[in-house]
Amino acid sequence: MGKKRIVFFAYLLLSTIFISFSSAGITEGSPLSIGQTLSSSNGVYELGFFSPNNSQNQYVGIWFKGIIPRVVVWVANRENPVRDSTANLAISSNGSLQLFNGKHGVAWSSGEALASNGSRAELSDTGNLIVIDNFSGRTLWQSFDHLGDTMLPFSTLKYNLATGEKQVLRSWKSYTDPSLGDFVLQITPQVPTQVLVMRGSTPYYRSGPWAKTRFTGIPLMDDTFTGPISLQQDTNGSGSLTYLNGNFKRQRTMLTSKGSLQELSWHNGTDWVLNFVAPAHSCDHYGVCGPFGLCVKSVPPKCKCFKGFVAKVIEEWKRGNWTGGCVRRTELYCQENSTGKDVNVFHPVARIKPPDFYEFASFVNVEECQKSCLHNCSCLAFAYINGIGCLMWNQDLMDAVQFSAGGELLSIRLARSELGGNKRKKTITASIVSLSLFVIIASAAFGFWRYRVKHNVSANITKDASQVACRNDLKPQDVSDSRKRLEIDWPKRFDIIQGIARGIHYLHRDSHLKVIHRDLKVSNILLDEKMNPKISDFGLARMYQGTEYQDNTRRVVGTL
Incomplete structure (x- = not known):
């Protein structure tokens, strides 16, 4: 029973010594040996020797106290483990913190001489191992710097x-x-x-x-x-x-x-x-889509080229190897100190992770940022970002990512034809379609009008209608003569139109003979020296009764 008490009190004594050591820190006369630890005052961190995977290699490290499995957050001798059981961590005579590998010398050191008046090592509540000058209390070295x-x-x-x-x-x-x-x-x-x-x-x-x-x-x-x-x-x-x-x-x-x-x-x-x-995410890996490539965070993720760019090597892209990136479809044309607005435009792309190789420019708003980039022929893109300001890119756009939400607005410089070409093509196509529809509708309307005229003519001509001869002994001028068109202003043209209408109305309604003009067109309108219209060339047609749709006749009307 007495022996047991002696062992128990010995254990308590060793524990007391160990605890005292933990709070006192490491000094020249009180090193830290294998099996001992140094704790922070708040009990969160612990310094000591550890052996990863129960190997023979011993390292000095800092870990979270009381957490299993052990999580090591700092290691002193990463490249030089010790194997001697007598190894210890101590303050040397020059004030530096050193790891002694038994008879094998110094395995690790905090540096050259730090203090001549002596120093000590402590583990702070933040997990920072610090060496303190005993005289001034100044921090001579700390693990947070390494x-x-x-x-x-x-x-x-x-x-x-x-x-x-x-x-x-x-x-x-x-x-x-x-x-x-x-x-x-x-x-x-x-x-x-x-x-x-x-x-x-x-x-x-x-x-x-x-x-x-x-x-x-x-x-x-x-x-x-x-x-x-x-x-x-x-x-x-x-x-x-x-x-x-x-x-x-x-x-x-x-x-x-x-x-x-x-x-x-x-x-x-x-x-x-x-x-x-x-x-x-696969898009988070640097440059996965190559220069001028855009990695879209979708499911599954995919690479695509920015507008105005095409894959540099099509075959590689088809195989899923996008690292070659993209190249411009239309090269930029720019002269230094010119506005460039006639040949270059900016295409905005939203929800972007700004590419690498950016340069900061101290402009106060997006307008100045854009203007500066436009005037600089080397500027390939710009972005005005809240919390930063103006960023510009003079190198290949590398490691660009498009998010499903968030991100920044990136404006990329393109040749105007990359944006204007499509618009112009659409305009031309729309014009052609509109013109075609107009021609079709006009032709249909004209055909319907001709049908109605012919139908009315055949319905109104009587069986005993007389043959009519129309002649004009004047020397009129042809309205279709392009050399004379410029001599006729719009009021005169209106008078000519009214004259033609009155003439046709007279022939169809008021003449004692039924005369139907069958070929009214510009070339059949003649003008005298006073620009009075005269109708000519009535055409020829065989006649039959309006109630008939088929007949064998010798009756003919028209110009003789």
């Missing part, structure tokens, strides 16, 4: 254009291997910046430019992100993106070994919930 594959709230991505320094996320090589993988997540030096995932030297995913509170390539960002984002950027392109704390005590954004960008939060102490993932 991110792994995960961003925690208040950690930051950075890009310094002047020095070229970057702070990025680097994926694990595999789920069980924390060494550097194939994917890197960074912010770009463009203005405005965007998030870019690279696979080696090849772009893999792009968020679209930042517009104050959202990325333009994520239409539902406000509904999906639980952690807000703060982005600061100067006009030179240097900037930082900070992942802020949301509504959950435990949340993270990570880049997986497969290149997937994920935001997760711990719900109700039971499970991780995936709030956001990218790429989530």
Whole structure:
């Protein structure tokens, strides 16, 4: 019984020592060994040694305390695991934090000499491992400046254009291997910046430019992100993106070994919930439709060319390989400093993720943005976006996506014939159709009129109608003479028409002989020197009674 009490009290003593160590931090005389951990004061995070997949490789890392399976958010010695059981993490004599691999020397270090007066390492409540100067209390080094594959709230991505320094996320090589993988997540030096995932030297995913509170390539960002984002950027392109704390005590954004960008939060102490993932759609993969290609987020997704463009290699597109993209159907014609409005037009396309390789222009409205692009022969497209302003494109339109909702309005420069040609063709076609219909209707009306005239003539001529001869000894002028038409104004023409009508009325109604003119046309209207109309050439026809429709007769009327 006494031995059991001794063992129990020894266990309590060791536990007390362990707890004291956890709260005191790491110092030169108090290193962190395998089997020991250092916890944050709020009990959310824990620092210690871990071995992925129960291998012999030991890594120093930070994880969420009390969550199984363990979720590691930062690793110190990613490229150099230790295998010596005596390995420990300690503050060196020069003040830096170092991982000693037993007799094999230093496996990892936070850097060169940091403090001559001594320092200590602590794990903050945000999961940030920091080295603090014992004398001044100044932070000498922090893990948030050396991110792994995960961003925690208040950690930051950075890009310094002047020095070229970057702070990025680097994926694990595999789920069980924390060494550097194939994917890197960074912010770009463009203005405005965007998030870019690279696979080696090849772009893999792009968020679209930042517009104050959202990325333009994520239409539902406000509904999906639980952690807000703060982005600061100067006009030179240097900037930082900070992942802020949301509504959950435990949340993270990570880049997986497969290149997937994920935001997760711990719900109700039971499970991780995936709030956001990218790429989530085949159109999210960078440049899937090639230059000037548009990936439409439909079911199934499909690539198409922008208006005015055609597939560069038709056979490849038919096989579903769209990476070759599209080329212009009609080349642009533009002279520098000209308006270009006579030969170029802008075609708007809605619900678009702005393409890559944009350039920011400080214009205050869409009219100025369009005018500037039109005057610049290198400008291929423009967009005026809320929260950004004017963006222009002088390079191939790459990685353009069309959403089912949301997105921006992109105006693409085209040759005028790409828009006007179809309109002109439609106008010509409509004119031809209208003219054809008019001719058909006019011909039908004229035929019906001729039928009615002939019908009335044959009905009114009596059996003993006399033969009538009409002659004119004057030397009249032909109305159809084109050289004389210009001498006749419209009032005179009206008088001529009235004269012809009175003449026909007299012959048909008032003459003591029944005279029916059978060939009234312009060439049969003669004018004397005073422009008085004279009717000539009555034509010839055999006569029969109006009640008959067939007869054998020698009676003839007409001009003699």
